[in-house]
Amino acid sequence: MLPRVAHCHTGRRAACSVPSDQPGDSLRAEAWLPFLSDLADRADEIALRCFQKPGLRVEEKPDLSPVTEADQAIETMVRALARERHPELGLLGEEQGTATGAGDARLIIDPIDGTRNFVRGIPIFATLLALESEGEVVAGVVSAPALRARWHAARGAGAFRGGRRLRVSAVRALEHAQLFHGNLGAGEAGPPRGIMRLIGRVERTRGFGDFYQHMLVAEGAGEIGVDPVMHPWDIAALQVIVEEAGGRATTVAGERSIYGGSLVTSNGPLHQAILETLTGTD
Numbered sequence: 001m002l003p004r005v006a007h008c009h010t011g012r013r014a015a016c017s018v019p020s021d022q023p024g025d026s027l028r029a030e031a032w033l034p035f036l037s038d039l040a041d042r043a044d045e046i047a048l049r050c051f052q053k054p055g056l057r058v059e060e061k062p063d064l065s066p067v068t069e070a071d072q073a074i075e076t077m078v079r080a081l082a083r084e085r086h087p088e089l090g091l092l093g094e095e096q097g098t099a100t101g102a103g104d105a106r107l108i109i110d111p112i113d114g115t116r117n118f119v120r121g122i123p124i125f126a127t128l129l130a131l132e133s134e135g136e137v138v139a140g141v142v143s144a145p146a147l148r149a150r151w152h153a154a155r156g157a158g159a160f161r162g163g164r165r166l167r168v169s170a171v172r173a174l175e176h177a178q179l180f181h182g183n184l185g186a187g188e189a190g191p192p193r194g195i196m197r198l199i200g201r202v203e204r205t206r207g208f209g210d211f212y213q214h215m216l217v218a219e220g221a222g223e224i225g226v227d228p229v230m231h232p233w234d235i236a237a238l239q240v241i242v243e244e245a246g247g248r249a250t251t252v253a254g255e256r257s258i259y260g261g262s263l264v265t266s267n268g269p270l271h272q273a274i275l276e277t278l279t280g281t282d
Contacts, residue, residue: 029157033139033152037150043078048146050069065115067095068119074111076096078107078109088105108128114210124147128141129141136155139152142237142241159241159243166244167245168217168223169220174277177203178205179204180208180214181199182226194278197280198274201277213265217247223266236258254275
């Protein structure tokens with residue numbers, strides 16, 4: 001059984017409304033976690049039904065990345081449930097784009113992060129769900145059902161894997177750091193400029209890639225995660241979890257934004273040295 005935060009009931013919409021018993025508290029970050037967790041439960045069921053399924057439908061998108069029937073089914077489900085439970089929310093999803101909401105909050109959806117892994121039968125994939133309010137990601141859930149792992153965080157409430165609170169490592173020197181990275185070949189976007197220089201300065205590397213490297217940074221299992229090309233739905237949930245674990249999450253250029261097109265996560269003390277090494281300004 002996957003570790004979860006408390007679920008909403010599914011009978012009446014009011015049972016899943018965000019608590020608003022205090023003035024201005026309707027978008028209190030932690031209150032969104034039961035809703036995100038319920039969505040993740042349902043996404044897990046779809047993903048596991050399709051994972052390693054014979055005859056899985058896979059199509060190629062214009063950017064040459066794959067999309068599967070599971071990606072589409074998960075995002076369709078999430079959007080339908082969001083419209084039912086929280087019709088005021090805007091929506092931003094990898095497969096089905098943007099829908100405007102009545103308020104200043106929106107749900108950001110990556111139905112399957114690590115789709116190439118999913119297609120090849122590699123169990124490192126996850127559904128990423130985040131709640132953005134007034135331009136700030138306030139809550140996020142990362143659910144990796146084939147790994148039987150789930151991470152979540154809300155602003156000011158900490159980051160967790162299941163019931164275990166997360167804290168980044170205390171390593172303060174690059175030469176003692178463990179670096180996680182994605183693809184180093186010519187496919188996808190290729191490796192970021194400066195990655196080999198960074199590899200030469202750290203103690204150890206592992207090529208997990210995708211969401212998993214950044215969750216390992218949040219857990220304190222390594223100090224650095226690098227993704228040179230990312231979209232807002234790839235970053236949103238990861239950002240809040242890493243930051244609530246005490247780490248940093250920026251673009252390669254050092255901008256704290258889910259819209260900057262890349263992601264570097266770290267335990268914090270090493271962040272500036274990482275960026276300078278990657279960009280050649282050290």
